[in-house]
Amino acid sequence: MASHGARGRGGGRPTLEEVAARAGVGRGTVSRVINGSPRVSDATRAAVEAAVAELGYVPNTAARALAANRTDAIALVVPEPETRFFAEPYFSDMLRGVGAELSDTEMQLLLIFAGSDRERQRLAQYLAAHRVDGVLLVSVHADDPLPDLLSQLEIPAVISGRRSADETLPSVDSDNYGGGRAAVEHLMSQGRRKVVHLAGRLDVYGAQRRVDGYRQALLDAGREVDDRLIVPGDFTEEGGRRAMSLLLERCPDLDAVFAGSDVMAAGARQVLREAGRRIPDDVALIGYDDSAIARHMDPPLTSVRQPIEEMGRAMIDLLLGEIADRRPAVSRGLEKRQLVLPAELVVRASS
Amino acid sequence: MASHGARGRGGGRPTLEEVAARAGVGRGTVSRVINGSPRVSDATRAAVEAAVAELGYVPNTAARALAANRTDAIALVVPEPETRFFAEPYFSDMLRGVGAELSDTEMQLLLIFAGSDRERQRLAQYLAAHRVDGVLLVSVHADDPLPDLLSQLEIPAVISGRRSADETLPSVDSDNYGGGRAAVEHLMSQGRRKVVHLAGRLDVYGAQRRVDGYRQALLDAGREVDDRLIVPGDFTEEGGRRAMSLLLERCPDLDAVFAGSDVMAAGARQVLREAGRRIPDDVALIGYDDSAIARHMDPPLTSVRQPIEEMGRAMIDLLLGEIADRRPAVSRGLEKRQLVLPAELVVRASS
DNA sequence: ATCACCTGTGGGAGCGCTCCCACAGTACCT
């Protein structure tokens, strides 16, 4: 912290002009140095850098934003109440990946919750004011108006997951179909006869794809699919409990449960325990997400791992690309804007 | 969302000037309306508001920030790694209070982690650029350089807790001394003879005050204080386990444990279980924070509740006051800038 | 010698606001 530059009053930070004067060059040249333009001679660059250091110059972001029409900030928008954000390890993992990828950048990350109507109202205002260069949208439901709002405002955006098979926005998803399939195949390979599925919210495309994977795995094995054995939870522990109770009722002789999330699996486990079923002896249990919950469960939970941190990184890459593309008014056209990363089964004691 | 104003190209949002032209008034008048100045006639105000609505005008924040020298944003700085942020319910509660209090405002909240050196570096840059009007600093250790950096940069700041008895920065704390005392008095009133203390990090003033409360409660009851029965953890579960083991070793006949946080209490509980001590029959256990952990523990944990959400609100109030004070260059002088909110014992089955 | 074309540089214009001074108009005292 070269804490010079305490010139004059509190707000009196040095400006570009002052740096230019000190370095004996023009304003434009200093700007070029600050922004890393190559069209500056080495000698001049050195002089400017010295002046910057001496004065403790820091660019004024507001002025830059005004002149250049960019903010150097992106928002991570979570269309959920804060409570779910903290309960769900998905979000914190995502945040970690995003943060890591962004730390090499000058970009600032804003975390915005849009769970309530009021918060959504605020967010809309916020976006209309173009206070960010781009948006990362996590956990999108099929009927969410946010993606459309974003494209209407022409704000670059990347979503995690997809809204449907033919997502138009750039997106990063994991192979939910493959994950679901792998889980069920694993259960069958262990000799389980009655595999039920505790699904997520069906307005989430990824949750649907897990159902599809579940189905196809059964069909491929020549078994029948009974739709009554697919019960949606809502990704919460309580939802898991409810769905599990229902499943036990409908199919008392079930011997394997594939849950659409670890949190729901935790709920299911409680109900199974209370019903006197031992895990994995009587019933095998598989979760999804491979979160801390899975590792700490008793017994440790087999789970499908999504590379969430990696997805976060990929989202940033895509988004930065989108933002860069939009600058010189020339779009590179349709590159690979839909990424799907593999999911992987992590086998533990619960199955 | 009155989504007009799609005039011309993408970036072509309407400006103040355009609104003024449409309403048939001057630029200054529109600015006055936007900013809620009372010195505008009702008729004019109505005309301007109509023009704003028709054009879908949204002020350009960058221009405003540049002209007015303010950002309308404040930062919540967490000098901890992200992992602790998510593990510790303290932070999420605080965030909730802060968010709630801020939602009536135009202010934007930024969440900034400063756990690693690198992150701190970035933060320093960030603050030097004055990208926020004020800072909320949570979880400050005694030797943290951040508070001093902030006052040096003349950035309004409020900290949660205090660095010492004579904190200079505006702060909001809870009565840690009273909380510690209440916990120990409760234990003694239950007939417990050997009360030990599993302390927090001693470079956190609040943790020290809890120790003071523990001490004084014992002294007031005419008992002796044995410093060897005060063992610091580091606020983590693992730290709680370690400290508890040590305490059991030093004092096998203990019958009550006052832990400086619920998370540490959870660690202690495991060790006590493994050592064959029943809670509360053999050993009473009290935590601190009254978090979700306390409610869900088996048995439910008696804990000292701090009004964290309320503290968050109070911090915002103080901070907004600080920011407002600094604007007209006239300081209101020393009002109440140090708040201490009461702590309260919540008795459950563990004691 | 002429022209074309680089590289490096200076500085004007302008981004969209807020701040504040100036001033017209009205009101109410002397």
Place this chain on the structure above:
DNA sequence: AGGTACTGTGGGAGCGCTCCCACAGGTGAT
């Protein structure tokens, strides 16, 4: 009638940058 004061309003100046045009000076082909 003149003075004083207040209300509502318009618009100039300026915040600190980036963008871009202009231009000096060098370099090499013709």
